[in-house]
Amino acid sequence: MDPLTWTGGLGAFLNPALAITAALCGIVLVVQTGLRMGSAAVTLQSNPDGTLQGRGGVLGALDTALIYLVWALVALLLAYIVVPLVMPYGSAGILGEITRRLLPVWIALVATFALSIRFKRRLGLYGKLFDSTVGMIGFVLVMFWVYVAAFVGVFDMIVTHDYLSQVSGLKNALPGVMVPDGTQGVIPHYLLGGDNLARDIFSRVMAGSVFVIAIAPLATIFAFMVGITLGLPAGYYGGKFDTALSFAANLILAFPVILLFYLLVTPEIVQTGIPSYMAAFLFAFPLIFIGVLINTRYYTQPAKRNAIILPVLGILGWLYLSAINASGTVIDFLPAWADLFDISVLVVFVSVVFVNAPTVFRIVRGLTLDLRTRDYVAAAQTRGEGAWYIMLWEILPNARGPLIVDFCLRIGYTTILLGTLGFFGLGLSSESPDWGTTINEGRKLLLIYIHPALPPAMALLSLVLGLNLLADGLREESLKD
């Protein structure tokens, strides 16, 4: 078999068609801009018969033309994804093979969108997202990587080769290269070429998504729990407590993040156990948060409260102990059978939570300062509710809008942060397939071979872009009604 070209047989028709459509789009856009400068601004006219008149003439025609061209462009791009699915192996080029490998992801995405749009009026804010184009684009990008991570991590689909195995002769091999007989995985090509150590770049990028998708949202949730649990009382009580906490938050924010990471992952620091103690401290917040949440809600009915709070705290407590307990560190007291899991990237996790929590703290504190003056808070006070009930059940639910938006943005920051950590090789093994590490390795020969560094960089970019667009869409839609 021959090496694959980028578009294979597909390109014969689609490439020129795409080029022509794109060029036409550009021309129309330029002409339109030129014409618009000379003409009067558009105002709507109401005709005597009660109808409205918009723009007419040449400008109106160009408007219509542009809409058709953009749709044609979208259709062509879709064709690149759909057509290869029915073509035999190898005939649709590298792009064709990649879309074929991603078939489960496409199916999952189509299913998600079909269901969500069908029921969007019943789905609250999530449903409203499908009214915003920007939000939908963001959601596609994010869900693409979520599904990739799920199919790679859980079902071991999509990846074509073992992301650690090296094949001699394929060092820095170009995309579409043939794999020698006997070493091939699922398919006989390295779709995106080989890296510095002759490993399959496509498989590494796909496998790298698992790390980001598993760590980033989880770390962000922990940061939110910490930020909320401290931010609510700071905003609600104010005074010295607030001053002290705000000062501490500013102190952390003022410290250079990268330097902090370097410090935290230094073996000497790890030896002292500081990261482990920090984990013990930071991971306790979700426990406190959920415990207080349940208690304030049900404390008037002790029997019901106990029935709920004891099992929940029991399970969470066990998870907590397993999380902070790791053999070989300062916190190592659980017997081996009780220690459910070890977090291999504990240091990374702790650092990310530690630097994100102060920002969340400040947002929550600000929102609380505003919401605590509402009448329903006063109503709760006058019926003798406890302070924590008011904070968690009267104030927090009404701060959810900005918090959800910030959550999306913050996953993006965390993703970048994880990339940075990988790039500097902090807290991760040098073999890890995560995008930061892969970019760092590709960087070394960037002037000679660009293809090893580009795919992980594009992956990182598309995920973060998707998260930002998603946050934009959510913000926009949550303001409308």
Place this chain on the structure above:
Amino acid sequence: MDCARKASRTDTVPGQTRDLTHSDEVPGQARDGTTERTKHLANPTTAEPILEIDRLSISFFTRLREIPAVMDFSATIMPGEALGLVGESGCGKSTVALGVMQDLGTNGRIVGGSIKFKGEEMNTMSPARLREIRGSKIAMIYQEPMASLNPAMKIGKQLMEVPLIHDKVNEKEAYARALEVVTDVKLPDPKRILNSYPHQLSGGQQQRIVIAMALMSKPSLLILDEPTTALDVTVEAAVVQLVKDLGRKYGTSMLFISHNLGLVLETCDRICVMYSGEAVERGSIGDVFDDMQHPYTQALFRSIPLPGADKNDRPLVAIPGNFPLPHERPKGCNFGPRCDYFQAGRCDQDMIPMVRVAGDDRHQTRCLRNHEIDWNAPVTAAATKIKHVPGQVVLKMENLKKYYEVAANALFGGDRKVVKANETLSFEAREGETLAIVGESGCGKSTFAKLLMGLETATDGQILLDNISIGDVPIEKRSTKNVADIQMVFQNPFDTLNPSMSVGRQIIRALEIFGIGKNDTERRARMLELLDLVKLPRAFADRMPRQLSGGQKQRVGIARAFAGDARIVVADEPVSALDVSVQAAVTDLLMDIQREHNTTLLFISHDLSIVRYLADRVMVMYLGHVVELGTTDQVFSPPYHPYTEALLSAVPIADTRVTKKHIVLEGEIPSAMNPPPGCPFQTRCGWKSQVPGDLCDTQVPPVRLLAPGHQVKCHLDDATLAAMEPVIQIAAE
């Protein structure tokens, strides 16, 4: 020059308060201000209307549907004329104003009709031409003065912008003009005002600046969108007086949007009543107020407490049903489903046209049956309620004081200042009684409520509930019974319920806290009973607060307050944020529950009409002091405390038969941080000259008993007090 103008203005003011609004005459003629008005007009000889709105329709486009906000609306404003636009919230009155300004936002469109400004069609105007007109020919004044001023710019600069941009004059000239208008709006020390930032001024002063800015370029049309709603009554009275005077002086036509019929009566020549996007009746003030020809106008007047209404003998008549949502409007007459005169098969068929009322001046109504209805038929008397006799004393205040210490400098302490929020409050409230607490913002009403609820503890003095002192017990230490006994109904219906919790859940939570019901089933049953009590359908239990209207939310708030069988309910302006027709229903509901449960109601309000209607006793507060306390009759008839007198005169009353004495309080309410020495009211008191010596300046007046149960804090001697004339007089019919 200044002096001369001032003199001429003051000459025209007295005597205009009432007679002006009887416009049997054509506006702009046969009136004392005529000559002054017309000479400012560009072309006084031709009677060309300033603004002519013809069959205007405006829609908003949401993602679900087109929502018609205004339909088939016509209005004409002649030079120098003031048109009042009245209706409940959501009826489209503000949309009309925005339509005139051609500022409907991204999803609002004018879908039909025309708006002509001095004969020029505005719907097809270019943006450049619109910019030219806005601010110079048409000016608009909004409800929130602070939102209309740029907080980062000095007042002078903001005012100077208008002539700099529209008239292209130089800075010196612009400053001179700014100084002139600030003097015109009667602000003290104009130069200092020009040099200050908006936040350094009080709400009333800010609104005056906004008015000054609107008048800077001598507009032909001034649109006022609820300009005084955010202000206190006495400040409102002063601002309204000012707008009236200036309108006359500059010959400006006005479109005055308000929900307050009394205010429109005082300011406007003509009125247009809107309901659900349509004008239902329009005509001159006299015609519409005295000879109304539309059932909605009539229902509106019957639902506001006019002097003479009484909660037991002549209760208010609330309009049944709810305001229709814009996309759920009925066929035919929009008011049909709520109308007493509704005739199936006629009123619910086609769109109802506006018809002229014969004999009156440009008086039109949108009612098919206006010839058939006997408009003068007396109100069918609702069942007379039995007057409740107050029981024994349940709540007693003894020399209650609350001082706050405020550090001058947040970081380093510095001099500590004492804010005296409540000063020696003493009174008692009986079981089943309604005690109204009246006063403007900053008078200490809210501090008092906080003390009573236990959110703050008293500095000195006692609060006795059933003879047990609770004044220094914070709410966390009070027993559940105590907490459940004293509950509160809040002012803002949109804020009183937690937006992310269902209605039923919020009431059940109160039941849980008060320890009512053994299990969830019992509590749910009790919650449904409470919904019945406040006359809400049981299905509302599962609704979210945003699905409820303002009045419905307020009912839920009342249900929540009564969850623990409260014996004392503090109602903090419970209806002031509601529409008039809803106000009546909520007030009556509150009264009914009170009668049934024998509750003591502490009704905090600044609206004296409603206080007069429902209170048994009234307590007037000013700067933390109780200045007058007595039964409703004692407080509302002379002798008055000078502040009570001013308050009474400031309340606009929507009744053409009422003659009021006109007292405009000068100046602002002093800050509680720095109260005047002696009598707290001395800085604004009109009677101060009647007191010999400097008594008012140096000594806090003692509490004097004028009649059994009627106490006043004033230095005026008995003879002067006895000689006071009543503020409100109803002309004999």
